[in-house]
Amino acid sequence: MGFDQYHEPPEELSAATRTFARLCASLTEEAEAIGWYQQRLAVESDPEAVAVMRDAQGEEFKHFCMDLELLLRRTPSWREVAEGILFQPGDVVENGEQAEAGALDGAGAGADGAYADSSLGIGSLRGAA
């Protein structure tokens, strides 16, 4: 218990960094849950229980992806690396090395906290009227 998602004294961290750390902790927990369900599914023989657990694991997939997307939106340099790796064909390690090198070149990363594509970030305005 406590606030062990922080590695440094929380009072010395900005609100944005504390939120970032919370999201990272959530991401880790969702990944752990996905792994746990995978193990349970591997040993469970009751089809009804399997169906429920598979549904629950799908929820964790969603939560993991939502955490990841928000972190990537708020961290352009991370997003830049991710764009070179996620959903890309070819060798994963090679893609990773190239993406990392591209990001470290400082090409277009901008300040973390801005929009990764340098846009104004307006997007959909449904519900704003």
Add this chain to the structure above:
Amino acid sequence: MNHLLREKAPLSDAGWQLLDDEARERLAPALGARKLVDFSGPHGWEHSASSLGRVKKLPGAPTEAVTGLQREVMPLVELRADFALSREELRDADRGAPDADLGPLDEAAGEIAMAENIAVFSGWAGALPGIAERSAHEPVPLGPSADAYPRPVASGVEKLLCAGVSGPYGLALGREQYRRVVETAEMGGYPVLEHLREILEGPIVWTPGIQGAVVVSLRGGDFLFESGQDLSIGYDSHDADVVRLYLQESFSFRVATPEAAVTLTP
């Protein structure tokens, strides 16, 4: 650095923040179409076409033993509004001046927002079809007096219901029609705005650029705005006196359900 070349501009980080904030502030109220249609993306500047999920037959194939089809796509369009700002004004903003003249940016934001609204609702000849021209329903006249607007709006909603298009519904109003609505009360003093909201069960949206009004369903899946590069400010050039910038976006727009909108003519 990406194609917007922002890092090449003679602007401080605070200056860019000021311009981005100003642009957002000006654009958000005026982008009426985005408040009523489905939005996907942004998919990036490199995104050039939307998949239509359709094919067309080809006259032949490389060999006689095979058949060939070609996928159909809708190319994205680009909108760009150029503007120039005084470098002296931007230097003053860096010094803390709260009233720097950003008028040219404001005008460009208004223009590009209006252009987007027109493209979505009225169409863009040779580029993409708008909601009004694709609508499957006969237009309904609004009439000159705003206190009578509830009748044509209700008629529009009824047409959608008859076509099996469920709500809630939204209403895009041109500038003149919006002004009339907000300043008018019906007999008995009931605001027209409130009456229209009750009919629609959805938003009434100020949509500069359109003439008249359009009733649309907000159930989703009927009007598809696909963003390539979302609205961004890019750098063009500068001299000793001014920095030349531009607002830009790329997008496509499709009407999936022509029955899901009714135009109300002024």
